[in-house]
Amino acid sequence: MTSMDSAPALSGHTLLTAVYGDPVMHSLSPAMHNAAYAALAMERAYAAFHVTPEHLREALRAIPALGFLGVNLTVPHKERALRMMAHLSAEARVLRAVNCVINRNGVLHGDNTDARGLEADLRAQQVTIEGRLAVIIGAGGAASSAVLASLRLGAARIVICNRTVARANRLARGFAHYLGERGGGRPRQTIEARGLDTLVNATSMSTPAIVINATPMGLKTGGFAPLSYDATPSECVFYDMIYAREATPFLAPSIAIRRRAIDGAGMLLNQGMLAFELFNGVASPPGVMRTALMSALGRI
Numbered sequence: 001m002t003s004m005d006s007a008p009a010l011s012g013h014t015l016l017t018a019v020y021g022d023p024v025m026h027s028l029s030p031a032m033h034n035a036a037y038a039a040l041a042m043e044r045a046y047a048a049f050h051v052t053p054e055h056l057r058e059a060l061r062a063i064p065a066l067g068f069l070g071v072n073l074t075v076p077h078k079e080r081a082l083r084m085m086a087h088l089s090a091e092a093r094v095l096r097a098v099n100c101v102i103n104r105n106g107v108l109h110g111d112n113t114d115a116r117g118l119e120a121d122l123r124a125q126q127v128t129i130e131g132r133l134a135v136i137i138g139a140g141g142a143a144s145s146a147v148l149a150s151l152r153l154g155a156a157r158i159v160i161c162n163r164t165v166a167r168a169n170r171l172a173r174g175f176a177h178y179l180g181e182r183g184g185g186r187p188r189q190t191i192e193a194r195g196l197d198t199l200v201n202a203t204s205m206s207t208p209a210i211v212i213n214a215t216p217m218g219l220k221t222g223g224f225a226p227l228s229y230d231a232t233p234s235e236c237v238f239y240d241m242i243y244a245r246e247a248t249p250f251l252a253p254s255i256a257i258r259r260r261a262i263d264g265a266g267m268l269l270n271q272g273m274l275a276f277e278l279f280n281g282v283a284s285p286p287g288v289m290r291t292a293l294m295s296a297l298g299r300i
């Protein structure tokens with residue numbers, strides 16, 4: 001492997017990492033990880049495998065069998081895989097989801113880099129939410145990582161808005177233990193669960209510092225749920241975990257009224273850089289994964 005652009009040269013020495021997903025063909029992780037391997041001249045390659053939910057257990061068992069260094073998990077495997085790990089990091093336990101499986105001497109360790117990836121991106125983008133309200137749309141694994149990142153960034157109040165309110169309630173309750181553990185002299189932080197109707201309530205939408213979309217709404221066809229963009233404060237940031245070449249249906253109306261809009265490319269990049277280090281024991285060279293991602297997204 002000599003050039004960042006060339007396909008990895010596979011040999012009998014090549015060690016593999018991968019992503020499992022359903023679907024997975026759209027994944028930009030191979031471009032990012034293989035660019036880092038090429039830049040470091042490592043005899044390693046990162047592949048994408050289409051793994052359906054019924055084959056997840058077998059595919060995870062193949063990790064030690066085939067000597068994979070580690071595997072990323074994407075939709076819809078993150079929550080189901082939790083029960084299939086021999087060890088779980090504290091972070092994966094709090095998030096109740098696994099996006100990184102690390103093979104340590106044939107034993108599967110589940111970790112999760114999504115919350116750290118989002119937190120790193122928000123810090124890099126200098127988004128400040130300390131002491132403020134964060135509105136999070138969705139109640140799955142991605143929303144869980146948004147809750148944790150918002151807590152770490154010091155949000156005073158988090159409102160989870162989800163189509164299924166019971167699921168939002170479960171997510172909020174799941175953090176009660178985490179909030180209790182932190183206790184001490186820290187400022188009080190609260191988490192509430194609501195329905196999507198909150199997004200059109202002008203009073204509720206008049207104070208958030210950030211509104212985060214952690215659902216796939218707008219990913220394929222169809223628009224986004226009704227939301228009172230105009231009611232939000234002028235400094236409110238709209239963050240879509242979805243990333244695309246064009247503005248997403250969630251972000252487009254915020255751009256139209258000059259709110260700051262950020263898509264999930266930076267989160268993807270940061271969770272990927274953290275995963276690379278977990279799998280390989282070395283950090284990716286500065287800028288290499290970013291350049292590969294931005295190039296795959298047609299932004300450079």
Ligand code: NAP
Pocket residue numbers: 075078114117137138139140141142143162163164167214215216217219225241242243264265267268269271
């Ligand atoms: P998930 O567990 O399947 O959760 C999906 C959530 O979206 C649920 O709360 C669900 O509501 C809601 N939802 C789905 N379709 C909806 C619709 N048509 N209308 C209203 N609500 C809808 O998925 P996830 O793993 O949390 O991922 C969510 C999104 O984040 C995905 O698009 C994923 O690609 C993205 N993501 C991006 C990154 C990144 O690095 N940028 C990282 C992680 C995830 P119900 O509970 O009512 O079903």
